[in-house]
């Protein structure tokens with residue numbers, strides 16, 4: 001979703017802002033803009049539609065915009081098309097601003113402002129919020145913080161705001177409700193950003209501004225204020241991530257780099273996950289809630305926890321969970337899984353669970369994120385910053401955190417299982433060693449119009465993730481089906497040459513899934529089998545076999561998913577697509 005950056009210091013702001021925006025590209029966007037001011041002259045605004053490179057060219061890499069204070073933005077369109085006019089920053093008489101989020105009552109506010117003489121040029125809710133701040137600022141002749149606070153009281157929805165007031169040179173004002181925003185500090189400069197990678201190159205000292213707080217940022221100071229306008233003091237936190245985490249390190253894409261970081265992500269998560277402070281004694285059932293790939297890890301966990309612990313597990317999509325009237329019973333632990341910790345639906349689901357007085361465990365990658373802060377208990381996956389929109393290493397880290405949760409809840413003797421888990425990083429590295437076959441396979445399927453992924457049990461969970469990876473970055477229509485369900489409709493889509501990928505790692509359902517694959521083959525399908533171990537006769541059925549090493553069957557998803565990530569990656573590359581920034585998608589979905 002939209003990305004915000006800000007800088008005030010003694011360097012030229014524009015190149016720093018452009019660099020920061022490039023680090024936020026992964027969030028997804030369709031236009032970009034900057035506002036930079038030189039001393040006390042009015043901020044100069046430049047906006048372009050399309051990729052960031054257009055803004056870089058329009059400003060000659062930032063050289064055309066002089067000044068040491070500025071804000072920048074990448075916009076992911078919600079209200080209004082992705083045009084230059086709708087791009088941020090938006091300008092009012094005294095205030096220039098950028099915004100991430102959605103102002104729900106913007107039409108009503110726009111009418112009010114129109115009645116007060118304001119004209120509107122864009123279709124955005126952002127122009128409304130910027131003009132509302134301007135309105136309060138001028139009408140009541142109050143300072144920026146008071147004007148922002150009045151705006152926060154009036155505006156409904158979620159937002160992170162960065163504003164420049166013409167009367168306050170060298171200063172940036174910020175506020176947030178729900179949408180992420182952090183503030184970074186060095187000795188002689190201050191930064192703000194939607195996410196850590198944007199400023200990691202400059203500083204690791206970060207403040208996490210709280211909900212409904214405002215901030216005043218100058219080169220030498222950072223101050224925070226509550227809704228009453230009283231100053232509040234926030235602790236500075238040190239980010240442990242390495243600056244190189246936000247660079248490609250010689251890999252062609254972040255996705256490929258992150259695929260290769262999975263052994264480390266898994267190893268670090270295994271090493272640093274403990275349940276010492278988490279009370280699991282009276283847990284009678286689990287509700288796992290998440291979105292996207294995080295939800296897929298929940299589907300895998302459901303099979304494992306039900307098998308090991310024998311307690312009921314529900315896995316819900318957060319966007320459904322939040323609006324359903326489903327009975328939430330005492331004794332249930334709600335587990336919210338999220339890489340970013342900012343997904344709007346997952347956060348809303350967490351709050352719903354808390355309102356029902358159920359304990360919430362967050363499994364979150366981004367430290368200091370909203371879900372990490374609001375959950376009763378947190379397990380931090382140790383994947384490090386993930387830049388590519390299509391998740392890989394965070395998914396793998398979530399899986400192992402959930403394996404460990406399954407072991408804890410079931411109170412089995414953990415040792416033999418931990419022994420197997422400790423071997424996972426090396427096994428994943430082994431899968432990553434040989435990619436030639438997958439490159440060939442990607443070229444073979446890259447012109448397909450449809451791909452089906454089928455499997456049963458844990459193999460179905462892996463199919464879900466393999467299919468999502470494929471469709472999100474290759475734009476080939478792909479679906480995952482529980483293999484036994486194909487007959488109830490979907491098999492009518494299988495015709496000569498249709499690609500069907502069967503995931504076959506679970507012994508107990510191997511033959512069943514294989515039969516379903518044969519049914520597809522009889523209708524002309526090109527069959528790809530993803531399997532482990534000896535499978536006599538499989539060569540006769542499958543047109544192509546992908547083999548992964550063996551481990552404890554409950555942990556096979558961690559190995560089986562790797563070739564599917566690589567297959568999606570190479571297919572996207574063959575099709576000449578923007579692997580790390582697929583169209584229409586955002587890394588962190590901070591709106592509903």
Ligand code: G6P
Nearest residue numbers: 291292293294338339340343391
């Ligand atoms: C987006 C991302 C997915 C991710 C999902 C949930 O759709 O592109 O990769 O799985 O959001 O995000 P979260 O940050 O909550 O894990």
